[in-house]
Every structure is written in C-alpha cells, then in structure tokens.
Amino acid sequence: MSLHFIRLSIAVAAPLAIAPAGALAAEHVVKMLNDNGKGEYMVFEPSYIEAAPGDTVKFVAVDQFHNAETMPEIWPEGAATFQGELSKDVTLTIEEPGVYGIKCQPHWRSDFTITIERKALAMLEAAGLDLGALPGKLVRVRGFIEWWNGPMIAATHPEQIEVLAPASPAG
Numbered sequence: 001m002s003l004h005f006i007r008l009s010i011a012v013a014a015p016l017a018i019a020p021a022g023a024l025a026a027e028h029v030v031k032m033l034n035d036n037g038k039g040e041y042m043v044f045e046p047s048y049i050e051a052a053p054g055d056t057v058k059f060v061a062v063d064q065f066h067n068a069e070t071m072p073e074i075w076p077e078g079a080a081t082f083q084g085e086l087s088k089d090v091t092l093t094i095e096e097p098g099v100y101g102i103k104c105q106p107h108w109r110s111d112f113t114i115t116i117e118r119k120a121l122a123m124l125e126a127a128g129l130d131l132g133a134l135p136g137k138l139v140r141v142r143g144f145i146e147w148w149n150g151p152m153i154a155a156t157h158p159e160q161i162e163v164l165a166p167a168s169p170a171g
C-alpha cells in the first residue's frame, strides 16, 4: 500500500526564468487538527498546497499533540529539512521546486492498521492466534474499513483474522 495518511503534500513549481524582482511571497496556513468536521481525524487542513519558491507554510497548532516534519522519502533534493515540536507552530520556507511530503510524527501511518481491543485479544489468543508470530506472515483480515489515521479495521472476533501461509514464490 502506498503512503497516505496524516500527510501534507506541497507541490512547488519551478521558478520562472524571469521572476519579477520582489514578487510577494505568499504565506500558506495549515491547521493541525484533531477533527476537521468532515469525518477525518488527526489531519492537516488543507492536506494539499501548491506553492512557489519563497512562499512560507505555517503549521498552526490549533489542537495539541501534533507536529509537522519532513518525510525524507518525499522531499526535494537539497531542500532544507525541518522538524516541528509537538503542539508548537512551525513555519517552513519553500526554497526548491519539487514535492514536499510532511507528516505528523505521532499520527502518521504508512500502511493499513488493524486494531484489536484488549477483550478481543483474549478471544484471539483463546482461538490459537499468536500475534507475536505474525510478522512476515500473509494475513487476511475481514471487516469494515474505517478511517482513523488512515484505513483501519477493528478486529473484534477471531474469525476476522486468517493467517495464510507465507507467500511462496510464484511458480
């Protein structure tokens, strides 16, 4: 699954060859929110910005316990990286053209999430499922996909989780 989630993408166009001297730089404001009122939680609002070199992007800590920081794998070569502190505003100045990926460290997920409640965990263990043995295994999970820090399925019954054999090389 590709990267998604609490993440902000900023597309920056290459500067014009002949830029007007002293062109006004724009300040983009991104709110770090627990709830954007649209059924999405732990988000940057907006989640996508188009900016120009010289612009700034101000991350505002509207809600607590979020930060904004560089995703090194989605970052223009040579552009300065940054790491905002939790619950603090931080401003990024855009210098290089390219695509900037920004994440909130506490809430960012790169992949699909399965949550298992404590009471369900006991049922899973009683059914013979050893979570500690799952890394590296191919697992099928059935359930309703919800959006909570990315796609998530809450597993409440052992029947939802099926361990398939580790994928063998296709013959």
Ligand SMILES: [Cu+2]
Residues within 6 Å of the ligand: 006, 042, 043, 065, 066, 067, 104, 105, 106, 107, 108
């Ligand atoms: Cu966050």
